[in-house]
Amino acid sequence: MKINTNFAVICICLLGFFSFNLYAVDHDKHNVAAELQTDTANIYQTLLMDDTDDLMENHPADDIYNRIWTSDKLNPYQTSIDDLKDSIQIDLSSYTAPLAKFERITSHFGTRRFRFHYGVDLRLQVGDTIYASFSGKVRIIDYERRGYGRYVVLRHDNGLETVYAHLSRVLVSHDQIVCSGSPIAIGGNTGRSTGPHLHYEIRYLGNAINPVKLIDFASGTPLEEDYLMTKEISFSHQKELKALAAALFYKVKKGDSLSVIARRYGTTVGAICRLNNISPKRIIRIGQTLRVR
Numbered sequence: 001m002k003i004n005t006n007f008a009v010i011c012i013c014l015l016g017f018f019s020f021n022l023y024a025v026d027h028d029k030h031n032v033a034a035e036l037q038t039d040t041a042n043i044y045q046t047l048l049m050d051d052t053d054d055l056m057e058n059h060p061a062d063d064i065y066n067r068i069w070t071s072d073k074l075n076p077y078q079t080s081i082d083d084l085k086d087s088i089q090i091d092l093s094s095y096t097a098p099l100a101k102f103e104r105i106t107s108h109f110g111t112r113r114f115r116f117h118y119g120v121d122l123r124l125q126v127g128d129t130i131y132a133s134f135s136g137k138v139r140i141i142d143y144e145r146r147g148y149g150r151y152v153v154l155r156h157d158n159g160l161e162t163v164y165a166h167l168s169r170v171l172v173s174h175d176q177i178v179c180s181g182s183p184i185a186i187g188g189n190t191g192r193s194t195g196p197h198l199h200y201e202i203r204y205l206g207n208a209i210n211p212v213k214l215i216d217f218a219s220g221t222p223l224e225e226d227y228l229m230t231k232e233i234s235f236s237h238q239k240e241l242k243a244l245a246a247a248l249f250y251k252v253k254k255g256d257s258l259s260v261i262a263r264r265y266g267t268t269v270g271a272i273c274r275l276n277n278i279s280p281k282r283i284i285r286i287g288q289t290l291r292v293r
Helices: 005-025 027-049 053-058 238-245 258-264 269-276
Strands: 087-091 105-107 120-123 129-131 136-144 149-156 161-170 183-187 197-204 207-209 226-230 249-251 289-291
Touching: 149 183, 258 269, 269 289
Parallel strands: none
Antiparallel strands: 087 226, 105 120, 120 197, 129 183, 136 149, 149 161, 161 183, 161 197, 197 207, 249 289
């Protein structure tokens, strides 16, 4: 059956939006909302069954992920960067900012002292609404006490997946179809978090990409509507990951000093200070962890 893809997508968004607002106005009418959600899913499945070239260009996720779908693993794909194509075109034209108001990035993508930060942290107020960045489907809703806290993972039609973490409340359910801009959660401060913020990740086949390479968060728009993802540029942080994997850490004991530790590991005080972003005059504490290589 041939259908107009754009028209059907609009129908999905309208039905989803209408369903959400029915629930918000009167949650006792859940049967009506459920029927609308079922209609939304049926239209979406009809779209996926349509094998026209236009559809595959706009909904490549099914082909990319080879129908792998799980709600209990963030990265079930185990696809190496080396196994990806040299370049892949990603459609970002339908992007919606996850927050209605951007304040600032409080923590960037990259190496922290002892671990790697796979996303960006966006400042928010507890209670702020979180929105889906692109159209797609809810893959994971979970809670990690020592990590993400309450979080949601969406798989998008364009082949990307996004992670939204440290949420106070989730507004969607497993396998629910969402549109770009759909409310999916309420911001919070759950899990391993030092203050209210949204931890936001963009992934492709489980591999994280620095979101600022795709998105201008200040303006709330993509840097390019058609993003060319390449191994060399999009995944340049692989060098940092390898260096971190080879890193050596030491827990300070009684009688230790920076010079004693440096001699023990065949390095210098200056090198240890650079790795840990501390001054040579810094007094180290028993039990403190230092990176020595």
